[in-house]
Amino acid sequence: MNTQPLKKNISSYIIQTHEEEIKRIAMELHEGVGQSLYSLFTGMQLIEKAIEQPAMKSYAGDMNQLLEKTIQEIRLLAVELHPPTLTTLGLISAMKSYIKLYTSTYGIEVEVENLGVESQISDRDSITLFRVCQEALVNIARYADTMKASIIFKWKKSRLLIMIKDSGKGFEVETAMNKSSGLAAMSERMHLIGGKCTIFSKIDKGTSIEISLPLY
Amino acid sequence: MEFNVCNKSRKDQPFKQACEQVLEELNCDFVGLALQNSNGPDVSWHYAAGNRNDKYKRITVRYGKGIAGKVISTGRPMGIEDFPNNILGKALEYPIMLAENLSYAFAVPIQFKGVLKGVLLVGNRTKQPISESDQHTILDAAKRLEKELNSSI
Numbered sequence: 001m002n003t004q005p006l007k008k009n010i011s012s013y014i015i016q017t018h019e020e021e022i023k024r025i026a027m028e029l030h031e032g033v034g035q036s037l038y039s040l041f042t043g044m045q046l047i048e049k050a051i052e053q054p055a056m057k058s059y060a061g062d063m064n065q066l067l068e069k070t071i072q073e074i075r076l077l078a079v080e081l082h083p084p085t086l087t088t089l090g091l092i093s094a095m096k097s098y099i100k101l102y103t104s105t106y107g108i109e110v111e112v113e114n115l116g117v118e119s120q121i122s123d124r125d126s127i128t129l130f131r132v133c134q135e136a137l138v139n140i141a142r143y144a145d146t147m148k149a150s151i152i153f154k155w156k157k158s159r160l161l162i163m164i165k166d167s168g169k170g171f172e173v174e175t176a177m178n179k180s181s182g183l184a185a186m187s188e189r190m191h192l193i194g195g196k197c198t199i200f201s202k203i204d205k206g207t208s209i210e211i212s213l214p215l216y
Numbered sequence: 217m218e219f220n221v222c223n224k225s226r227k228d229q230p231f232k233q234a235c236e237q238v239l240e241e242l243n244c245d246f247v248g249l250a251l252q253n254s255n256g257p258d259v260s261w262h263y264a265a266g267n268r269n270d271k272y273k274r275i276t277v278r279y280g281k282g283i284a285g286k287v288i289s290t291g292r293p294m295g296i297e298d299f300p301n302n303i304l305g306k307a308l309e310y311p312i313m314l315a316e317n318l319s320y321a322f323a324v325p326i327q328f329k330g331v332l333k334g335v336l337l338v339g340n341r342t343k344q345p346i347s348e349s350d351q352h353t354i355l356d357a358a359k360r361l362e363k364e365l366n367s368s369i
């Protein structure tokens with residue numbers, strides 16, 4: 001894709017403000033709403049213990065369980081939107097918690113391999129990498145019809161390589177690129193941070209997405 | 217009551233059989249039974265019949281999401297026709313439909329002492345809607361399962 005410098009800046013700006021907004025919502029869910037619900041939950045547990053009438057006690061127990069489910073769902077939503085650990089603990093940790101959620105949501109096992117030493121990357125780069133990996137994994141859940149996938153991170157001196165593979169259905173890359181914009185957006189987002197994203201796929205053989213980002 | 221996962225094999229039989237019975241009775245492609253786990257609030261798929269892989273075993277139903285999650289949060293039966301068309305939200309919010317490649321599904325709540333403890337789901341991979349009489353059969357099967365759950369404590 002041939003983007004002019006000005007257009008590139010505008011795309012970056014739009015994506016960045018969008019990401020900041022998502023991050024704000026995720027934080028608000030996790031630390032705001034989530035925390036309040038948690039306080040309610042601990043208070044309700046005390047009340048449940050104090051109640052002596054059996055029917056009321058069991059009713060309070062059911063309400064507590066509903067609260068627990070809601071707290072859990074809010075935590076999962078935050079991980080999907082913008083993992084709370086991405087800025088503090090880094091890409092690998094955030095990907096691992098996303099993958100845990102992914103497996104329990106879609107039933108697809110993901111083998112993770114992390115080779116080399118993880119180096120510090122900027123917030124903007126890590127959210128981009130996270131989004132591109134997320135899009136690749138989500139496509140696998142939606143289209144690949146497979147039970148397994150794998151993701152490999154290779155930290156080299158001057159670059160980070162990520163490979164996401166499945167041996168599912170596969171597809172015709174060119175046709176798919178024209179049909180929908182998810183794959184094109186992955187490439188474009190990598191391009192905007194100075195990286196690359198290459199898509200290989202073969203019908204009935206599977207798909208492999210290769211991402212690379214220069215490290216300085 | 218809590219469904220005991222550790223003590224499975226002995227208690228397994230009636231639930232597995234119930235799924236297979238529904239599969240046969242309705243001539244449908246897939247039957248799944250999701251139940252609340254004994255350790256915590258999670259609901260996951262414990263039994264299936266007609267499954268084409270084991271993905272269901274790893275899926276935890278997310279509260280309020282997808283067909284099973286909605287049945288659990290509303291306590292009412294729910295049907296899906298011609299998936300992934302005409303659905304509420306994104307196709308990705310329907311993991312069991314994706315995992316088993318289903319086009320049509322009907323799911324009903326399983327209750328214990330008036331509290332929701334699970335979901336019985338029936339689905340078809342072909343463009344074969346679940347008829348009204350089939351829906352009644354599914355509701356009857358759910359009632360039988362509720363009795364089973366009540367007596368298995």
Ligand SMILES: Nc1ncnc2c1ncn2[C@@H]1O[C@H](COP(=O)(O)OP(=O)(O)O)[C@@H](O)[C@H]1O
Binds near residue numbers: 143171
């Ligand atoms: N891992 C995959 N396995 C099989 N097919 C895929 C995979 N990833 C993408 N596709 C195919 O490529 C098409 C385009 O994908 P994408 O650009 O992400 O769009 P969308 O996800 O919105 O459909 C999909 O409709 C699907 O047919």
Ligand SMILES: [Mg+2]
Binds near residue numbers: 135138139182183
């Ligand atoms: Mg996509």
